[in-house]
Amino acid sequence: MDDNHIVEIRELVKRYPVGGGHFTALRDVTTDVVVGEFTGLVGPSGSGKTTLLNIIGGLDAPSEGSVTVLDMPLGGKNHKELAHLRREGIGFIFQTFNLLPVYTVFENVEFPLLLMGMNGEDRRSAVNQALEWVDLMDKVKSRPAQLSGGECQRVAIARAIVKKPKLIIADEPTANLDAENSHNVMGLMVNLNRELSTSFMFATHDEKVMGYLTRIIHLIDGRIDEDEQVSKPKYREGK
């Protein structure tokens, strides 16, 4: 695997059993993701964006082909090994935030570190740093129900970033946010991308999100239709 590659996909096919036969959600997908890329999967509904992100995240298994993520070939790996990969190397951001309602902002962000078995001292400083990143230091003790949608998604970003993963996977992160919050959240992720060289992979329909991407992979019917490098993203200053 190329040192520079964070994801390598070769001739990936994904079929879902449907009725007696099967439905092919992804076909012949071959691509690489380079460290530090800010990539988006775009395409019509049902084109396979979520399916591809799930496979990269080890949440779904390929039917054919090979997928290597963070130097780990996913073929033949068991649940535990895949969980380990996610725990150590991948952060997830969801469309619906998925914060744990009974825990405070601090505790929600702390959760991935508990899974990693990090000690209390290190946890505290990492959580505080992540919350500073997303500018939510004044809400540490709040519960998700007391936050706005934009704030919730910022907590989710803090939760994804707190363990400093190499790759963050975000499926429609702005779908439940208004324009202002969408820009706000995307701006945060751009900063993280720049300062920590964290690679991002999005799935999105959102024009605003596309305006930040440095690379856009167009999916149609489970196939890569176009793979476009964006030299001057509309909303992204500098670079």
Added chain:
Amino acid sequence: MLRFLIKGVFRDRSRSLFSIIVITLIVALTVLIRGFMAGIFDDVFRQSAVIFAGHVKVTTRAYAEESDLLPNDLAILGSDSLVAALSEEYPDMFWTPRILFAGLLDIPDEQGETKEQGPMMGFGLDLHSPGSRMVEIWELERKLTRGRLPERPAEVLLGETYAHRLGVEPGDVATFIGASMYGGFVTYNFHVAGTVSLGITGIDKNMLIADLRGVRMALDMQDAAGEIVGYSHDMFYDDEGSVALAVNFNEHVPNPENEFSLVMQALRDHTQMGAMVDISEYAIGLVLFIFMAVTVVVLWNMGLMNGLRRYGEFGMRLAMGETKGHVYRTTLGEAVVIGIAGSFIGTAVALPLVWYLQEIGLDYTGLFEGMTFVLSSIIRARITPDCYYLGFIPGVLATVAGTMLSGRGIYKREMSQLFKELELEA
């Protein structure tokens, strides 16, 4: 991590509170029913033991075979030395001779003519010898309704309803008419000292309680007794112990073929008491089983409902890199915590109630009017040692079992499926 999750359990009211309430209820009911059943069966055994069977009873073989007829011609001779021997040999029990006898009771008027007459069932008990516990275990002082307890051998107590029917007052004379041990016709003048009400209709209506010495004189039974009964010192019936004792005794009886050789029977051997003893042992198991089943089903469903609500959380946790096994195990861990909490509360709620029922009892006089069953009119519960932990069986096991069943969904679903349910939530 565990602390983190437990914190969540107790903050999530909808998850923990309802579960804990259900478990508390089930556990409290289990403990209550246990205490209650123990009390009722104790009562049944105690009454049966006191009035009829003893915890164990020694008679001649021939007497045992015809015991319904109260065949005092088949009584044990030399009973006093036998009581002494039994007390020596089996000190875990106390032993007492007694004579059950039947006949007629004749109430004379001032002229000595018959005023009233009625069939009588007599209990000749050792009321007066030093150390005798008969007055105590028959609770005669408490059950005395008129007059006083007998003080001399010829003084007797009559059942309250019996005395009423015969028109007898304390102080009156009542003449026994019946057969002696040798089959001869006898009459004997008893003096009525008082009346008692045992609260058992079938017995009170023709009961006479007399001192053993008086009965021996009346029936010409010097140093003889129809039966010798043994009781455990705490008056609780220990079925296994009693049966073992009887078996041991019977093995050592010389020439058991002889009809006058001795035989020992446990309470269980007395008419229907065997079935009763068995029921008392299985009943609590049955109750536990039913409660377990109910709890498992309730918590299973609750777990499913909670689970549906929590699939989002599970999906998120899997995405964060938790393994399915870990999610499942922590869910069970939460169930254990909730189960223990509910069991603690349930047991703590129930024990004082059982204690109250043990100390004060529940008076249901009149509720079972005319019941021939041997039961006193005050139900008492008993805090058995297992009351302290029994509730934890349905409380914890059922909670875990219910969670195990409902949590299978975590395994059955494809991970991507759990994960996709995240998107449906919103």
